[in-house]
Amino acid sequence: MPLSLTSRSRGPKPTKVDPDQLLDAAQAVFADEGLRAASLRAIARRAGCDPALIYYHFESKEALFKALLIRRFPAILREVERLADASDRRPTPLRLWEVLLIYHRNLKDDPGIRSLIRGEIVRGAEGLTHLIEDQIRPITTCIRQIFDQGIARGELRPDLQPLLATFFLVKMQLEILDVLPAVLPRLMNLPAEEAVLTGMRAWLDLFWRGVALEPSTPLPPLPDPAP
Amino acid sequence: MPLSLTSRSRGPKPTKVDPDQLLDAAQAVFADEGLRAASLRAIARRAGCDPALIYYHFESKEALFKALLIRRFPAILREVERLADASDRRPTPLRLWEVLLIYHRNLKDDPGIRSLIRGEIVRGAEGLTHLIEDQIRPITTCIRQIFDQGIARGELRPDLQPLLATFFLVKMQLEILDVLPAVLPRLMNLPAEEAVLTGMRAWLDLFWRGVALEPSTPLPPLPDPAP
DNA sequence: CACATGATTCAACACTCGTTGAATTGGATC
DNA sequence: GATCCAATTCAACGAGTGTTGAATCATGTG
Numbered sequence: 001m002p003l004s005l006t007s008r009s010r011g012p013k014p015t016k017v018d019p020d021q022l023l024d025a026a027q028a029v030f031a032d033e034g035l036r037a038a039s040l041r042a043i044a045r046r047a048g049c050d051p052a053l054i055y056y057h058f059e060s061k062e063a064l065f066k067a068l069l070i071r072r073f074p075a076i077l078r079e080v081e082r083l084a085d086a087s088d089r090r091p092t093p094l095r096l097w098e099v100l101l102i103y104h105r106n107l108k109d110d111p112g113i114r115s116l117i118r119g120e121i122v123r124g125a126e127g128l129t130h131l132i133e134d135q136i137r138p139i140t141t142c143i144r145q146i147f148d149q150g151i152a153r154g155e156l157r158p159d160l161q162p163l164l165a166t167f168f169l170v171k172m173q174l175e176i177l178d179v180l181p182a183v184l185p186r187l188m189n190l191p192a193e194e195a196v197l198t199g200m201r202a203w204l205d206l207f208w209r210g211v212a213l214e215p216s217t218p219l220p221p222l223p224d225p226a227p
Numbered sequence: 228m229p230l231s232l233t234s235r236s237r238g239p240k241p242t243k244v245d246p247d248q249l250l251d252a253a254q255a256v257f258a259d260e261g262l263r264a265a266s267l268r269a270i271a272r273r274a275g276c277d278p279a280l281i282y283y284h285f286e287s288k289e290a291l292f293k294a295l296l297i298r299r300f301p302a303i304l305r306e307v308e309r310l311a312d313a314s315d316r317r318p319t320p321l322r323l324w325e326v327l328l329i330y331h332r333n334l335k336d337d338p339g340i341r342s343l344i345r346g347e348i349v350r351g352a353e354g355l356t357h358l359i360e361d362q363i364r365p366i367t368t369c370i371r372q373i374f375d376q377g378i379a380r381g382e383l384r385p386d387l388q389p390l391l392a393t394f395f396l397v398k399m400q401l402e403i404l405d406v407l408p409a410v411l412p413r414l415m416n417l418p419a420e421e422a423v424l425t426g427m428r429a430w431l432d433l434f435w436r437g438v439a440l441e442p443s444t445p446l447p448p449l450p451d452p453a454p
Numbered sequence: 455c456a457c458a459t460g461a462t463t464c465a466a467c468a469c470t471c472g473t474t475g476a477a478t479t480g481g482a483t484c
Numbered sequence: 485g486a487t488c489c490a491a492t493t494c495a496a497c498g499a500g501t502g503t504t505g506a507a508t509c510a511t512g513t514g
Binding site: 171203216 | 260263264388395399425429434435437438443
Binding site for chain 3: 266268278279282287288420
């Protein structure tokens with residue numbers, strides 16, 4: 001088992017397909033088909049190599065899937081951790097908007113990882129469910145802290161349940177990223193990218209009225225996502 | 228192709244496994260595995276018969292799946308149609324609560340149909356996606372009318388986008404039914420059934436503040452779901 | 455050049471899948 | 485009891501699956 005996931009120690013020695021390209025292909029196929037239905041042959045075809053090569057870089061189909069997880073989640077966690085820092089004194093609605101933007105930035109072009117977060121793909125693979133939960137829990141814990149801080153600062157309703165608020169905020173953002181690009185262009189004739197942003201603004205507008213101590217306080221200006 | 232889905236014309240003649248029992252088994256397996264991964268052998272095992280029997284009652288795996296859809300959605304539509312009747316003059320928040328209750332009543336014990344509504348199961352089966360959309364669209368159209376009526380009656384914000392409001396309301400209810408029974412008991416030590424109801428009330432509370440013309444108008448008393 | 459070693463492919467394994475045609479059961483009718 | 489027919493099972497088909505051991509290719513080093 002070589003499994004040298006890092007770059008090789010010396011010399012360029014070009015490989016035809018490196019593990020990262022395999023992960024790219026795997027992510028695309030897993031996203032389309034789900035963990036069970038996605039075939040290693042389809043992944044190999046997409047990566048342009050033989051199925052057996054996957055077993056040179058990864059122990060099994062499941063190991064390939066785990067590597068896929070570990071590649072993505074830590075980056076998201078780092079962004080959310082920085083945002084949840086207690087010294088951040090910006091208005092709470094702006095910080096909640098930043099939460100939506102982090103999800104947007106990291107997940108908008110990646111239906112595979114969104115399916116993962118929703119736990120769809122792993123149906124029936126017990127070990128993986130726990131692995132995914134372990135990756136997601138610290139992220140939602142950080143977001144929950146933003147609600148706690150908002151209550152302490154008198155910006156949010158004191159009777160708010162931070163756990164449920166976190167659940168509502170991010171669950172809907174996932175649905176917005178998933179569904180609106182496919183639906184809004186047809187029903188409200190908007191371009192797909194604009195559809196997502198329209199949905200996000202409408203959602204934060206509704207959400208903020210729902211959680212604010214004083215619902216009539218207007219939202220601060222919400223910056224567009226960085227390009 | 229006998230396919231006599233209705234009861235046979237004369238005499239009791241007990242069958243070992245009737246089509247309805249096959250549908251029950253199919254629904255359970257499709258819910259666990261998804262359309263593609265669910266095997267006819269697993270469905271037959273669950274129904275206690277031979278896989279080939281499925282082909283006596285249904286044309287194919289896909290036909291079995293379609294029959295599954297047609298069995299459920301019309302009942303939901305009828306309830307929502309009755310609720311959306313313009314002569315219903317109850318306060319809008321109460322009618323929105325009834326929407327949540329209809330979803331709760333029809334879907335709480337049926338993860339299979341919830342997956343269907345989310346469109347997860349059908350990934351990659353093009354024809355079925357349209358069939359499902361055709362079943363769901365009239366339901367959401369009715370709910371949208373409730374928002375239109377609420378705006379016209381001066382209970383909801385006139386700048387509300389009914390399409391997005393409908394999307395937010397029912398999407399979150401699906402997530403509540405799916406996720407909270409598994410998560411809340413562990414995180415807030417509540418019994419599972421109470422977890423769903425707690426989530427629904429918290430959600431309508433937040434949602435109502437978000438859409439009401441006057442956010443401080445208190446919610447009317449929300450009846451428990453009928454047993 | 456010979457050799458070692460990492461990267462890649464080939465061919466095959468045992469298994470499961472949807473589907474089908476023929477065979478079998480079992481109760482109702484003659 | 486013989487017959488008919490709906491309900492059910494059996495055995496098999498071709499195709500696709502994850503996985504593996506051996507074989508091949510390409511490259512850097514002695």
